[in-house]
Amino acid sequence: MIDEFLQGLVDEKRAQKEKKTQPDYYTDVIVKGLIVVMIFAGNVTLTRTLEWAMLNLLNYPEVLKKARIEIDTNIGLDRLIDEQDAKSLPYLQCIISEIFRLYPAAPLLAPHRATDDCIVGGYDFPLGTTLIVNPEKFKLERFEKKGEEQKLMPFGMGRRACPGSGLAQRVVSLALGSMIQCFEWERLGEEYVDLSEATTMRPATPLLAMCRARPIVHKIFNASF
Numbered sequence: 524m525i526d527e528f529l530q531g532l533v534d535e536k537r538a539q540k541e542k543k544t545q546p547d548y549y550t551d552v553i554v555k556g557l558i559v560v561m562i563f564a565g566n567v568t569l570t571r572t573l574e575w576a577m578l579n580l581l582n583y584p585e586v587l588k589k590a591r592i593e594i595d596t597n598i599g600l601d602r603l604i605d606e607q608d609a610k611s612l613p614y615l616q617c618i619i620s621e622i623f624r625l626y627p628a629a630p631l632l633a634p635h636r637a638t639d640d641c642i643v644g645g646y647d648f649p650l651g652t653t654l655i656v657n658p659e660k661f662k663l664e665r666f667e668k669k670g671e672e673q674k675l676m677p678f679g680m681g682r683r684a685c686p687g688s689g690l691a692q693r694v695v696s697l698a699l700g701s702m703i704q705c706f707e708w709e710r711l712g713e714e715y716v717d718l719s720e721a722t723t724m725r726p727a728t729p730l731l732a733m734c735r736a737r738p739i740v741h742k743i744f745n746a747s748f
């Protein structure tokens with residue numbers, strides 16, 4: 524059944540092309556295989572990133588409020604956030620960078636070794652030490668300085684880096700921005716949510732939250748019927 528669905532997509536795309544533009548080795552089987560890889564590679568990584576973002580925002584309601592104000596101010600109250608809006612939402616981008624820093628879907632990706640004895644933060648590190656520094660505090664201000672986000676490597680580097688990074692960043696911005704724009708989010712009670720990790724970067728406690736639709740949802744919903 525999945526094969527049938529994927530074949531349908533391939534057939535539809537091939538029918539749209541007037542002349543052949545792809546080399547012969549892009550057979551239907553290869554193309555269908557690539558689609559499946561993309562779906563699997565992009566699924567858990569994206570959902571987990573969004574889950575961590577929401578868990579943190581529940582514990583930092585002042586950050587959530589600031590992000591909501593940024594969206595209301597820069598996008599307005601009459602339309603839904605769009606993919607192109609990401610660049611006019613720098614605070615939202617800081618949240619996303621901080622989440623990528625704290626909860627990279629594939630952590631410890633590129634550990635490096637000191638090529639000489641060195642001192643970092645007042646501590647001595649002999650030649651050959653692998654040092655991974657990543658403060659645990661959720662603190663967006665570290666990304667307010669322009670260019671800081673370029674020091675992150677949540678998608679790896681080089682030839683085998685994530686081919687879905689552009690798509691992933693757009694999806695995370697759009698999905699998180701839409702959730703903040705459309706709903707008020709709160710913890711279930713006074714108690715902070717658990718931010719500890721289970722194995723493979725999964726939250727130990729799944730995301731549970733209360734949400735209330737904001738007026739924009741009613742407005743857009745009513746306008747479409």
Ligand code: HEM
Pocket residue numbers: 560561562564565566568569572627628629632677678679680682683684685686687688690691695
């Ligand atoms: C938050 C979202 C995502 C994160 C954090 C992420 C991160 C990564 C990382 C760290 C790698 C390994 C890079 C390396 O070995 O150097 C990787 C590989 C890969 N990713 Fe992503 N990814 C995300 C979303 C996606 C999406 C949406 C897609 C596809 C649509 C995708 C497709 C792939 C594929 C196909 C590979 C294997 C590349 C290869 O081995 O050559 N990823 N990803």
